[in-house]
Amino acid sequence: MKWYEEDPSIVEKFLLSIYKYLGNTEEDYRYKIHVSDLIYDCLRRAYYNKIYPTIVDISGALRMSIGKAVHEIEMSAGHEMEIEFEGILGHIDEYWDGIVVDKKTCRMIPREPYSHHVKQVEMYRAMLIEKGYEVEKLAILYIDVSKPEIKAYSWDPQFDPLDVLDEMLTKKAVLLDALKSGIAPPRHVSWECNYCPYAWQCFKEVGGEDDSSD
Ligand code: SF4
Numbered sequence: 001m002k003w004y005e006e007d008p009s010i011v012e013k014f015l016l017s018i019y020k021y022l023g024n025t026e027e028d029y030r031y032k033i034h035v036s037d038l039i040y041d042c043l044r045r046a047y048y049n050k051i052y053p054t055i056v057d058i059s060g061a062l063r064m065s066i067g068k069a070v071h072e073i074e075m076s077a078g079h080e081m082e083i084e085f086e087g088i089l090g091h092i093d094e095y096w097d098g099i100v101v102d103k104k105t106c107r108m109i110p111r112e113p114y115s116h117h118v119k120q121v122e123m124y125r126a127m128l129i130e131k132g133y134e135v136e137k138l139a140i141l142y143i144d145v146s147k148p149e150i151k152a153y154s155w156d157p158q159f160d161p162l163d164v165l166d167e168m169l170t171k172k173a174v175l176l177d178a179l180k181s182g183i184a185p186p187r188h189v190s191w192e193c194n195y196c197p198y199a200w201q202c203f204k205e206v207g208g209e210d211d212s213s214d
Contacts, residue, residue: 042188
């Protein structure tokens, strides 16, 4: 006979604590437009993200809770800074001395920053400049939680902030129209589809008809 036993009741208590820790940010997220809604070229993805409930399995919840905990580590006075532009909300991970840093937990550090991550910090920069802040450098801190390993990429801003703000307003308008009408924005098929959790909803057909207007 073993001197120990597997104890699911402790796992249950831990899981209850994890889901409590993650909280219910979904409702807040669903009814407001966030920078993270606008970073992909495909707004259809953002539309699905708003209308479909998020399903988080246990491994997803564990990853999310690790990500949340890492984000809570304070690096600067501008930690978790909230910013708003024309109803678009941004949560900047860190801002100090003209540097904007976004933290990304991952399971593999990319060889170069992903384009949607670059777009996200460029959007933060445009919003900060619009509010009168100075921004000279942008950075992403990748934190590989599986190895674990960290790497930061930084760069001088690449885009005209006015163009970035225009893009944000255009994307916001398209997304709001879609949410009002219930008709999904057109597909923007690219490499991003490989990592899109809504591919099923996006490409499914019912009775031979394109079911894109649900
Ligand atoms: S599968 Fe591709 S085209 Fe469809 S919503 Fe996702 S990113 Fe957009």
